[in-house]
Amino acid sequence: MENVFDYEDIQLIPNKCIVESRSECDTTIEFGKHTFRLPVVPANMQTIIDEKIAVFLAERNYFYVMHRFEPETRKDFIQTMLEKNLIASISVGVKEEEYAFIEELAKESLVPDYITIDIAHGHSNAVINMIKHIKTHLPDSFVIAGNVGTPEAVRELENAGADATKVGIGPGKVCITKVKTGFGTGGWQLAALRWCAKAATKPIIADGGIRTHGDIAKSVRFGASMVMIGSLFAGHEESPGNTVEKDGTLYKEYFGSASEYQKGEKKNVEGKKMYVEHKGALQDTLTEMEQDLQSSISYAGGKNLQSIRTVDYVVVKNSIFNGD
Numbered sequence: 001m002e003n004v005f006d007y008e009d010i011q012l013i014p015n016k017c018i019v020e021s022r023s024e025c026d027t028t029i030e031f032g033k034h035t036f037r038l039p040v041v042p043a044n045m046q047t048i049i050d051e052k053i054a055v056f057l058a059e060r061n062y063f064y065v066m067h068r069f070e071p072e073t074r075k076d077f078i079q080t081m082l083e084k085n086l087i088a089s090i091s092v093g094v095k096e097e098e099y100a101f102i103e104e105l106a107k108e109s110l111v112p113d114y115i116t117i118d119i120a121h122g123h124s125n126a127v128i129n130m131i132k133h134i135k136t137h138l139p140d141s142f143v144i145a146g147n148v149g150t151p152e153a154v155r156e157l158e159n160a161g162a163d164a165t166k167v168g169i170g171p172g173k174v175c176i177t178k179v180k181t182g183f184g185t186g187g188w189q190l191a192a193l194r195w196c197a198k199a200a201t202k203p204i205i206a207d208g209g210i211r212t213h214g215d216i217a218k219s220v221r222f223g224a225s226m227v228m229i230g231s232l233f234a235g236h237e238e239s240p241g242n243t244v245e246k247d248g249t250l251y252k253e254y255f256g257s258a259s260e261y262q263k264g265e266k267k268n269v270e271g272k273k274m275y276v277e278h279k280g281a282l283q284d285t286l287t288e289m290e291q292d293l294q295s296s297i298s299y300a301g302g303k304n305l306q307s308i309r310t311v312d313y314v315v316v317k318n319s320i321f322n323g324d
């Protein structure tokens with residue numbers, strides 16, 4: 001594969017500005033049957049989202065995906081969200097009991113708006129079969145399938161019925177897949193996104209490796225409809241997870257979904273735990289992301305996200321922080 005690069009290797013090239021204020025720039029995105037305020041979704045991980053944050057996000061028109069690590073709470077969660085007239089967006093795995101869970105939802109007419117199949121190696125028959133199972137029993141749910149890192153995988157999951165695919169194997173901040181297995185898109189996630197987006201006929205979610213708000217605009221430029229983010233959302237006041245104090249500074253834990261802490265055992269561990277500095281209110285970060293993305297749109301010379309998709313770019317090979 002030619003032209004391999006990652007987020008820090010790219011700078012987007014500005015076009016003439018057509019707005020008088022960045023506040024004119026529209027960051028909304030249509031995804032499935034709904035339009036959301038930002039093309040950004042907090043990762044479906046236990047130290048990033050819980051039910052309270054899901055309600056907070058849905059009420060404010062941000063997309064969210066609830067994690068799948070307290071499976072017994074999912075039915076009540078869907079019911080509560082639907083009763084409140086909020087979108088219900090859940091995750092599932094691929095084990096036997098998940099098949100029965102989907103059938104139960106169908107029987108009880110509990111139809112989530114979005115179902116994410118959340119598997120490390122998504123290019124597999126296990127995921128293809130689950131897509132087909134969901135589409136058979138819950139045809140009105142929008143199915144996001146992942147994670148993958150190749151155009152072949154995107155095509156196969158789309159052909160199986162996925163409404164969107166999630167790209168990113170190993171670029172995450174608490175990921176150790178790349179060092180434990182030698183595989184993945186870590187170090188070239190942005191190029192992998194471009195490669196996958198060229199094959200995709202449906203929306204793509206870029207997942208993992210976002211380190212700055214500018215990386216959101218770069219993801220949009222290289223084909224993402226949505227961007228899933230873990231580490232930048234970790235450590236907020238509202239974030240689940242323990243808070244610790246060290247030398248007078250507060251930190252919150254952020255751990256991988258395939259870490260020992262999540263699994264409760266040391267088996268097939270591909271994630272780690274870290275502590276991130278306490279960041280304050282989640283809304284402040286969302287507002288800053290929106291303002292930064294509005295600014296990106298103004299530099300793209302447009303008024304909406306579409307204008308970012310066609311801007312030129314240069315490869316600067318990891319030099320954008322030179323002089324910082």
Ligand SMILES: NC(=O)C1=CN([C@@H]2O[C@H](COP(=O)(O)OP(=O)(O)OC[C@H]3O[C@@H](n4cnc5c(N)ncnc54)[C@H](OP(=O)(O)O)[C@@H]3O)[C@@H](O)[C@H]2O)C=CC1
Pocket residue numbers: 093094095118119120121126147168169170171172175177208256257258268270
């Ligand atoms: N985006 C990423 O880069 C990664 C994300 N993760 C996250 O970690 C969590 C756990 O993921 P996952 O282990 O898939 O979920 P599960 O632990 O639910 O495993 C799902 C099923 O897939 C099997 N499985 C898992 N990995 C592989 C593989 N490489 N090859 C063949 N079969 C496999 C498991 O069996 P068995 O365990 O017996 O093999 C199990 O039957 C998820 O939330 C996932 O998103 C994990 C790693 C990478």
Ligand SMILES: Nc1nc2c(ncn2[C@@H]2O[C@H](COP(=O)(O)O)[C@@H](O)[C@H]2O)c(=O)[nH]1
Pocket residue numbers: 043044045147168169170171172173174175176177178207208209210228229230231232255256257258259270271272
């Ligand atoms: N390899 C692993 N990847 C993981 C694990 N838990 C989550 N993830 C992925 O990381 C992103 C978030 O990335 P970030 O760079 O924004 O922090 C998340 O959405 C998952 O796809 C894990 O244990 N191992």
